[in-house]
Amino acid sequence: MAGEKCAFEQTYSFNHLPSKKPSFLQDRDFLKLLMKWSMLGRISAQSYSFDQCFYPYNSETFALCFFRDPNVVSSLRKMEAGAWVPLDKPVVSVDVEPVQCTKVSMELFDPIYSCGIVRPSGHVVKCFHDLYPDYDELRQMLQEVDSEHHYAVGKEERGEFLFRLFKHLCVGGELCQYEDTIEPYISTTKQIYKDLISVQKDPETKKISVVSTVLKVCAYDESGPCYPQRREEEQTFAYVIVDPFKRHMTLFYHGYGVGNFTL
Template sequence: MDGKYTFVKVSDRKLNGFDKNEVQELLLKWSMKERLKIQTYCFNEEFHSYDSRQFVMDFFKDPTVTTTLENVDYNNVWTPVGIAAGDVKIEQIPCTITSMEFFDRLQEKRQVADKRGHINKCLGEPIENFEIWDELRKMLLDEESENRELFSKSEKNEFIYHLFYHLCLGGQLCQYEDTLPPYLKVTKLLYKDLVSVAKDQDTKKIVTTSVVYRVVAKDKNGRSYFPEDAEHLQNFCYLIVDPMKRAVKCVIHQFGSSF
């Protein structure tokens, strides 16, 4: 093994949020159950963000990872990827938000939802192969939406916004919610499962300590295999690195129907 980093699979342990029955029931409703998976590994060397490409390449080439990291295949079965990456595409995703107040603006002016959380409806139209019938998904997908500036470009890059975005769009046979609370609750629970925090010794405020990357692993022929068909909005993989614990969580989703 020529890589700088080596990895050990952490046996599947119960996640406080992801494994809740109510979360799994909602993921089933949104056609994401059994299409979304969280897998955890520990690594040996001290992590440095300037080493991010090396880290991700080593991850997808590590023999332990190639034989244990699973993706769902065309037969709807979770199986190890079985190959080492020929190349990787990486994008660091900001991860600084520590409060769900970040989403309060969705209800403040009743533009997306009212004070009770009921999502405003709109005329139906297809956008990015999604049928849009409400102001929430219109805000997420339509550049012409009057609510497109509720979140700035930098805020839309935040990892918590990415999670919210993916949950709101759902899978192939998604049954959309009429209210915001289910989306916000699952976003909060998954974010807490994935992101580590600590108290800043100077400011005494809670800050995030995780480093997040959106990644695509490609085979030697340049074809994306993790996730498959990486151009689709809802085919995604994130690596969430905890430098202090030397652990990395891999979140993978492949667009389709729950089974």
């Protein structure tokens, strides 16, 4: 955890950018899918600008300054008991997990189509489960280490932000209605990733590469974990996506629970 660092190291100031909204939270078709997956009304993407150069080695200081900034404190919201609420106590420390983010295509998911999880038609193969009557090979691969398909996508690739997004969408919220085909998960993952991640093209090689830094963050106040929530839950998450060139960052958040049933 990062302690009292902002006073002694490089400090950052942040400004909320309320007009900067990702397209996936404005597209009606995407919102219908989020509603079906019990994530609508519980997912957000808040953008901010910052005033100093960002360096990945300084990520903990960056995150700590972010959660302590008055402009952030006044605008930041989290989901508690079905309502969006502000942080009620000052943040004293943070945990920051660097998340690998290198993919610029959807090729990472190719093995899912060829290992028996998905039929040629795109339909996800159903399977028997002791606890869940309506279960399938896709969720089993994503959630159970002893699944025969668990490492169809390699361990390193599973750590990629692109794959994490995919898994979050497939698992969904508390009352998720799961898809029969894989295409909605793939297309939604692609759009969210495209909205959140910045890339650049090398003028000589023409190769496209990711320039964003992705951090999974957890903030603590004097009582313990306070953001993304006080109670740990795999589907409650907060990712900071930093564009170091534009000096913009987006806080991508989801609080697990029962989502909205109306748009």
